[in-house]
Amino acid sequence: DPALLLDGICKSYNRGTPAEVRVLQGASLTLRKGEAVALVAPSGAGKSTLLHIAGLLDTADAGRVVVGGTDMSAAGDAARTAMRRQDIGFIYQFHHLLPEFSAVENVVLPQRANGVRGSEAEARALTLLKMVGVDHRAGHRPAALSGGEQQRVAFCRAMANAPGVLLADEPTGNLDPATSDQVFEALMRLVRENGMAALVATHNPALAARMDRVIHLAEGQLRDGPFSPAA
Numbered sequence: 001d002p003a004l005l006l007d008g009i010c011k012s013y014n015r016g017t018p019a020e021v022r023v024l025q026g027a028s029l030t031l032r033k034g035e036a037v038a039l040v041a042p043s044g045a046g047k048s049t050l051l052h053i054a055g056l057l058d059t060a061d062a063g064r065v066v067v068g069g070t071d072m073s074a075a076g077d078a079a080r081t082a083m084r085r086q087d088i089g090f091i092y093q094f095h096h097l098l099p100e101f102s103a104v105e106n107v108v109l110p111q112r113a114n115g116v117r118g119s120e121a122e123a124r125a126l127t128l129l130k131m132v133g134v135d136h137r138a139g140h141r142p143a144a145l146s147g148g149e150q151q152r153v154a155f156c157r158a159m160a161n162a163p164g165v166l167l168a169d170e171p172t173g174n175l176d177p178a179t180s181d182q183v184f185e186a187l188m189r190l191v192r193e194n195g196m197a198a199l200v201a202t203h204n205p206a207l208a209a210r211m212d213r214v215i216h217l218a219e220g221q222l223r224d225g226p227f228s229p230a231a
Protein backbone atom coordinates (compact mmCIF):
# COMPACT_ATOMS: atom_id res chain seq x y z
CA ASP A 1 0.00 0.00 0.00
CA PRO A 2 1.15 3.56 -0.61
CA ALA A 3 1.68 5.72 2.48
CA LEU A 4 -0.95 8.15 1.23
CA LEU A 5 -3.39 7.98 -1.64
CA LEU A 6 -5.56 10.88 -2.71
CA ASP A 7 -8.00 9.89 -5.41
CA GLY A 8 -10.19 12.38 -7.23
CA ILE A 9 -10.44 14.88 -4.40
CA CYS A 10 -12.97 17.68 -4.93
CA LYS A 11 -13.45 20.55 -2.53
CA SER A 12 -15.39 23.80 -2.78
CA TYR A 13 -16.02 26.51 -0.24
CA ASN A 14 -19.53 28.01 0.03
CA ARG A 15 -20.80 25.10 -2.01
CA GLY A 16 -24.15 25.61 -3.68
CA THR A 17 -24.13 29.38 -3.20
CA PRO A 18 -23.27 32.14 -5.71
CA ALA A 19 -20.05 32.61 -3.74
CA GLU A 20 -18.88 29.03 -4.38
CA VAL A 21 -15.11 28.70 -4.77
CA ARG A 22 -14.05 25.45 -6.41
CA VAL A 23 -10.60 24.75 -5.06
CA LEU A 24 -9.83 21.08 -5.75
CA GLN A 25 -11.35 19.45 -8.82
CA GLY A 26 -10.28 15.85 -9.00
CA ALA A 27 -6.87 16.08 -7.35
CA SER A 28 -5.07 12.71 -7.19
CA LEU A 29 -1.74 11.72 -5.71
CA THR A 30 0.10 8.56 -4.71
CA LEU A 31 2.77 9.03 -2.07
CA ARG A 32 4.94 5.94 -1.62
CA LYS A 33 6.75 4.91 1.53
CA GLY A 34 10.26 6.27 1.62
CA GLU A 35 9.78 9.09 -0.83
CA ALA A 36 9.86 12.84 -0.41
CA VAL A 37 7.70 14.83 -2.80
CA ALA A 38 7.75 18.58 -3.28
CA LEU A 39 4.37 20.25 -3.63
CA VAL A 40 4.58 23.41 -5.68
CA ALA A 41 1.55 25.68 -5.85
CA PRO A 42 1.03 29.35 -6.59
CA SER A 43 -0.54 31.24 -3.71
CA GLY A 44 -4.29 30.67 -3.57
CA ALA A 45 -4.10 27.46 -5.62
CA GLY A 46 -5.40 25.38 -2.71
CA LYS A 47 -2.25 24.10 -1.06
CA SER A 48 -3.58 24.56 2.49
CA THR A 49 -6.89 22.99 1.54
CA LEU A 50 -5.07 20.00 0.09
CA LEU A 51 -2.79 19.58 3.11
CA HIS A 52 -5.74 19.82 5.49
CA ILE A 53 -7.67 17.15 3.60
CA ALA A 54 -4.60 14.90 3.32
CA GLY A 55 -4.00 15.38 7.06
CA LEU A 56 -7.60 14.49 7.95
CA LEU A 57 -8.23 17.93 9.41
CA ASP A 58 -10.87 18.68 6.79
CA THR A 59 -13.08 16.48 4.61
CA ALA A 60 -13.42 16.44 0.84
CA ASP A 61 -16.74 16.84 -1.00
CA ALA A 62 -15.80 13.87 -3.17
CA GLY A 63 -12.87 11.51 -3.62
CA ARG A 64 -10.93 9.11 -1.42
CA VAL A 65 -8.22 9.66 1.18
CA VAL A 66 -6.38 6.42 1.99
CA VAL A 67 -3.70 6.52 4.71
CA GLY A 68 -1.39 3.50 4.97
CA GLY A 69 -3.97 1.32 3.24
CA THR A 70 -6.91 2.44 5.39
CA ASP A 71 -9.65 4.30 3.54
CA MET A 72 -10.48 7.29 5.74
CA SER A 73 -13.04 8.86 3.39
CA ALA A 74 -16.05 7.73 5.37
CA ALA A 75 -14.38 7.46 8.78
CA GLY A 76 -15.87 9.27 11.76
CA ASP A 77 -14.18 11.97 13.80
CA ALA A 78 -12.75 9.59 16.40
CA ALA A 79 -11.12 7.35 13.80
CA ARG A 80 -9.77 10.37 11.91
CA THR A 81 -8.28 11.86 15.07
CA ALA A 82 -6.71 8.55 16.07
CA MET A 83 -5.15 8.13 12.64
CA ARG A 84 -3.92 11.72 12.67
CA ARG A 85 -2.24 11.33 16.04
CA GLN A 86 -0.66 8.02 15.18
CA ASP A 87 0.37 8.19 11.60
CA ILE A 88 0.47 11.80 10.41
CA GLY A 89 2.98 14.48 11.31
CA PHE A 90 2.43 18.16 10.52
CA ILE A 91 4.93 20.94 10.21
CA TYR A 92 3.66 24.42 9.58
CA GLN A 93 5.50 27.68 9.30
CA PHE A 94 3.65 28.87 12.33
CA HIS A 95 4.09 26.15 14.88
CA HIS A 96 2.19 26.08 18.10
CA LEU A 97 4.44 24.66 20.76
CA LEU A 98 2.87 24.38 24.20
CA PRO A 99 4.24 27.47 25.96
CA GLU A 100 4.17 26.09 29.50
CA PHE A 101 6.26 23.03 28.62
CA SER A 102 9.97 22.76 27.81
CA ALA A 103 11.29 21.86 24.36
CA VAL A 104 11.88 18.24 25.32
CA GLU A 105 8.46 17.98 26.97
CA ASN A 106 6.85 19.27 23.78
CA VAL A 107 8.39 16.28 21.97
CA VAL A 108 7.65 13.83 24.78
CA LEU A 109 3.93 14.63 25.18
CA PRO A 110 2.65 13.33 21.82
CA GLN A 111 4.48 10.06 22.52
CA ARG A 112 2.95 9.75 25.98
CA ALA A 113 -0.48 10.32 24.42
CA ASN A 114 0.38 7.41 22.13
CA GLY A 115 1.24 5.11 25.05
CA VAL A 116 5.05 5.33 24.96
CA ARG A 117 6.83 4.95 28.33
CA GLY A 118 8.30 8.11 29.83
CA SER A 119 11.98 7.12 29.69
CA GLU A 120 11.67 5.85 26.13
CA ALA A 121 9.77 8.95 25.02
CA GLU A 122 12.42 11.21 26.53
CA ALA A 123 15.27 9.29 24.90
CA ARG A 124 13.62 9.56 21.49
CA ALA A 125 12.87 13.25 22.04
CA LEU A 126 16.52 13.95 22.84
CA THR A 127 17.69 11.98 19.81
CA LEU A 128 15.40 14.03 17.56
CA LEU A 129 16.44 17.33 19.15
CA LYS A 130 20.08 16.36 18.64
CA MET A 131 19.49 15.52 14.97
CA VAL A 132 18.50 19.13 14.33
CA GLY A 133 20.96 20.69 16.75
CA VAL A 134 18.71 21.96 19.52
CA ASP A 135 19.40 19.37 22.22
CA HIS A 136 21.32 21.99 24.23
CA ARG A 137 18.01 23.90 24.52
CA ALA A 138 15.97 20.89 25.63
CA GLY A 139 15.10 22.27 29.07
CA HIS A 140 13.95 25.70 27.88
CA ARG A 141 10.39 26.77 27.25
CA PRO A 142 9.48 27.94 23.73
CA ALA A 143 9.49 31.63 24.74
CA ALA A 144 13.20 31.33 25.57
CA LEU A 145 14.02 29.92 22.12
CA SER A 146 14.67 31.75 18.87
CA GLY A 147 12.17 31.35 16.02
CA GLY A 148 14.51 28.94 14.26
CA GLU A 149 14.96 26.88 17.41
CA GLN A 150 11.20 26.75 17.93
CA GLN A 151 10.75 25.60 14.37
CA ARG A 152 13.24 22.80 14.89
CA VAL A 153 11.47 21.72 18.08
CA ALA A 154 8.19 21.71 16.13
CA PHE A 155 9.86 19.48 13.55
CA CYS A 156 10.88 17.06 16.32
CA ARG A 157 7.37 17.09 17.73
CA ALA A 158 5.95 16.21 14.31
CA MET A 159 8.41 13.30 14.12
CA ALA A 160 7.85 12.17 17.70
CA ASN A 161 5.58 9.23 16.90
CA ALA A 162 7.47 8.24 13.74
CA PRO A 163 4.49 9.01 11.50
CA GLY A 164 4.08 7.17 8.21
CA VAL A 165 3.21 10.45 6.52
CA LEU A 166 4.74 13.86 7.04
CA LEU A 167 2.88 16.90 5.71
CA ALA A 168 4.95 20.04 5.74
CA ASP A 169 4.30 23.59 4.65
CA GLU A 170 7.55 25.48 4.02
CA PRO A 171 9.25 23.55 6.82
CA THR A 172 12.47 25.52 6.55
CA GLY A 173 10.78 28.81 5.62
CA ASN A 174 12.29 31.12 8.21
CA LEU A 175 15.57 29.36 8.96
CA ASP A 176 19.03 30.55 7.96
CA PRO A 177 20.64 28.49 5.17
CA ALA A 178 22.82 26.33 7.44
CA THR A 179 19.99 25.51 9.84
CA SER A 180 17.60 24.97 6.96
CA ASP A 181 20.04 22.43 5.56
CA GLN A 182 20.29 20.62 8.86
CA VAL A 183 16.50 20.33 9.20
CA PHE A 184 16.12 19.21 5.61
CA GLU A 185 18.85 16.59 6.03
CA ALA A 186 17.10 15.30 9.16
CA LEU A 187 13.83 15.13 7.26
CA MET A 188 15.42 13.18 4.41
CA ARG A 189 17.14 10.83 6.86
CA LEU A 190 13.79 10.01 8.47
CA VAL A 191 12.31 9.45 5.03
CA ARG A 192 15.14 7.12 3.95
CA GLU A 193 15.68 5.27 7.23
CA ASN A 194 12.11 4.94 8.49
CA GLY A 195 10.32 4.65 5.18
CA MET A 196 8.34 7.77 6.04
CA ALA A 197 6.60 9.53 3.15
CA ALA A 198 6.86 13.30 3.01
CA LEU A 199 4.76 15.82 1.10
CA VAL A 200 6.56 19.12 1.41
CA ALA A 201 5.01 22.33 0.12
CA THR A 202 7.75 24.71 -0.89
CA HIS A 203 8.47 27.68 -3.12
CA ASN A 204 12.19 26.98 -2.88
CA PRO A 205 13.41 25.39 -6.16
CA ALA A 206 16.71 24.30 -4.58
CA LEU A 207 14.81 22.41 -1.90
CA ALA A 208 12.40 20.90 -4.43
CA ALA A 209 15.34 19.69 -6.51
CA ARG A 210 16.64 17.66 -3.57
CA MET A 211 13.42 15.65 -3.29
CA ASP A 212 12.39 12.61 -5.30
CA ARG A 213 9.82 14.35 -7.47
CA VAL A 214 7.77 17.48 -7.78
CA ILE A 215 4.01 17.76 -7.97
CA HIS A 216 2.32 20.92 -9.14
CA LEU A 217 -1.09 22.05 -7.96
CA ALA A 218 -2.90 24.14 -10.54
CA GLU A 219 -6.50 24.49 -11.62
CA GLY A 220 -7.59 22.18 -8.84
CA GLN A 221 -5.50 19.25 -10.03
CA LEU A 222 -2.16 17.67 -9.21
CA ARG A 223 0.36 16.89 -11.92
CA ASP A 224 3.90 15.56 -11.95
CA GLY A 225 6.10 18.35 -13.04
CA PRO A 226 9.62 19.56 -13.67
CA PHE A 227 11.86 20.59 -10.81
CA SER A 228 12.15 24.12 -12.11
CA PRO A 229 9.12 26.35 -11.48
CA ALA A 230 9.78 28.30 -14.67
CA ALA A 231 9.64 25.28 -16.98
Ligand code: ADP
Pocket residue numbers: 013014021023041042043044045046047048049050
Ligand atom coordinates in the same frame (compact mmCIF):
# COMPACT_ATOMS: atom_id res chain seq x y z
P1 ADP B 1 -3.24 28.29 -0.68
O1 ADP B 1 -2.87 27.59 0.58
O2 ADP B 1 -2.72 27.63 -1.91
O3 ADP B 1 -2.92 29.74 -0.67
P2 ADP B 1 -6.00 27.83 0.18
O4 ADP B 1 -6.19 26.38 0.19
O5 ADP B 1 -5.79 28.52 1.47
O6 ADP B 1 -4.83 28.20 -0.86
O7 ADP B 1 -7.24 28.52 -0.52
C1 ADP B 1 -7.63 28.20 -1.86
C2 ADP B 1 -8.78 29.10 -2.28
O8 ADP B 1 -9.91 28.86 -1.44
C3 ADP B 1 -8.47 30.58 -2.16
O9 ADP B 1 -9.10 31.22 -3.23
C4 ADP B 1 -9.09 30.95 -0.85
O10 ADP B 1 -9.47 32.30 -0.87
C5 ADP B 1 -10.29 30.04 -0.78
N1 ADP B 1 -10.66 29.69 0.59
C6 ADP B 1 -9.85 29.10 1.51
N2 ADP B 1 -10.50 28.88 2.67
C7 ADP B 1 -11.76 29.34 2.48
C8 ADP B 1 -12.93 29.42 3.31
N3 ADP B 1 -12.93 28.94 4.56
N4 ADP B 1 -14.04 29.98 2.79
C9 ADP B 1 -14.04 30.45 1.53
N5 ADP B 1 -13.00 30.42 0.70
C10 ADP B 1 -11.86 29.87 1.16
Ligand code: ADP
Pocket residue numbers: 057081084085089090113
Ligand atom coordinates in the same frame (compact mmCIF):
# COMPACT_ATOMS: atom_id res chain seq x y z
P1 ADP C 1 -3.92 16.83 20.04
O1 ADP C 1 -3.35 15.46 20.19
O2 ADP C 1 -2.99 17.90 20.50
O3 ADP C 1 -5.33 17.01 20.51
P2 ADP C 1 -5.04 16.78 17.40
O4 ADP C 1 -5.46 15.38 17.42
O5 ADP C 1 -6.06 17.85 17.47
O6 ADP C 1 -3.91 17.07 18.48
O7 ADP C 1 -4.16 17.03 16.12
C1 ADP C 1 -3.14 16.17 15.74
C2 ADP C 1 -2.16 16.94 14.90
O8 ADP C 1 -2.85 17.79 14.00
C3 ADP C 1 -1.26 17.83 15.73
O9 ADP C 1 0.05 17.70 15.21
C4 ADP C 1 -1.80 19.22 15.52
O10 ADP C 1 -0.73 20.15 15.53
C5 ADP C 1 -2.43 19.13 14.15
N1 ADP C 1 -3.60 19.98 14.04
C6 ADP C 1 -4.76 19.85 14.70
N2 ADP C 1 -5.66 20.78 14.33
C7 ADP C 1 -5.05 21.53 13.39
C8 ADP C 1 -5.42 22.66 12.59
N3 ADP C 1 -6.63 23.20 12.64
N4 ADP C 1 -4.52 23.16 11.73
C9 ADP C 1 -3.31 22.63 11.63
N5 ADP C 1 -2.87 21.56 12.34
C10 ADP C 1 -3.72 21.03 13.21
